[in-house]
Amino acid sequence: MVIRKLYLKNFRNYSEETFSFSDGINVISGDNAQGKTNSVEAVFFLCTGYSHRATRDKQVVRRGETHARIECDAESAYGKVRVAMDFYTDKNKSATVNGVPVAKIGELLGNVNSVFFSPSELKLIQEAPEDRRRFIDISLSQISRGYFYALQKYKKILSQRNNLLKDVDREMIIDTLPVWDVSLAKAGAKIIAMRNDYIKLLSPFATDAHLAITGGEEELSVEGDYKYEGDESEIEKQLLADYKERMEKDLELGYTTIGPHRDDLKIKIGGTDVRTYGSQGQQRTASISLKLAETEIFKEKFGEYPTLILDDAMSELDKRRRERLLYLAGKMQTLITCTEPDVIPDYKKYNNIRIGGGKIIQGETDQ
């Protein structure tokens, strides 16, 4: 899949701009705070319906304006597609695919695909299980709308069960809980089974990518919790049994203490936990390897690579890792942002776009 064109109107610090991207590597460079991340953020919005930044939709509308529009044209083996989104300061965003409004944001998924790496992705390694679950949830949602909808459903039932657990009428809770447990176990089992499959698929790709970037020096492994194994109906039974066993605890704490919302990933290099023992460079490389593994899953699932976005990924890698990463990225369309293009080996070979003050500016590296 290749994104040919990106159009931004009143999006963040852009007033109006059109980007043309080529196959292979595109280098988007510019000083700090000029609009590099903003441009790739727009791409990710069009792929998934939301931003990788924890941001409110309305905040993307250029200060002083009331409406923003972003649009991209992409080509895949399935044909051409144009995805557009409109943001307003006084109402919710909306989206169209080939001019047809989408009723739910979930319908955007799978039209244009990208995998996004940004420095904040280090959270994936360093921080709470929540960030690792988020990674799996976003990746899986992009390849499976079924997963996206299942996750929404699970979260809704979970919050209803948690509300119930907070009620003061203990007898009523004990009477009502089994009903919620049945639907929560059903929804939860679906999530867990799909995640288990996904992680088993991801893990060898992540190991390979990491070996490739480190020149064979480091062996990365990724494992799920696998506390619940087997097919969906087996997991459902295990969950139900655990809800019963945990009822007292859940009642005491006022929330559901087990299930897929508590899962984690184990990410190791050479058998030791990267989160605790890895250097900053190893953690960065590991999170990039996970992203590259994600691109391989797209390839397996859809027969073609997504667009890889590497936002500020290069500056903290040594030269050899940069070269190897670039080699791997060269298999697919890649958008790389950086302050100085010369961090990219042989950058002049690629499509260079220089950004300044929310505009594409002419520069010696421009084509």
Ligand SMILES: Nc1ncnc2c1ncn2[C@@H]1O[C@H](COP(=O)(O)OP(=O)(O)O)[C@@H](O)[C@H]1O
């Ligand atoms: N809604 C908005 N309206 C106007 N400017 C914005 C808006 N949101 C962000 N910006 C500006 O965008 C700039 C940051 O752009 P960004 O793409 O993150 O920079 P970088 O080039 O370093 O990646 C900041 O100057 C910020 O003030």
Ligand SMILES: [Mg+2]
């Ligand atoms: Mg940036």
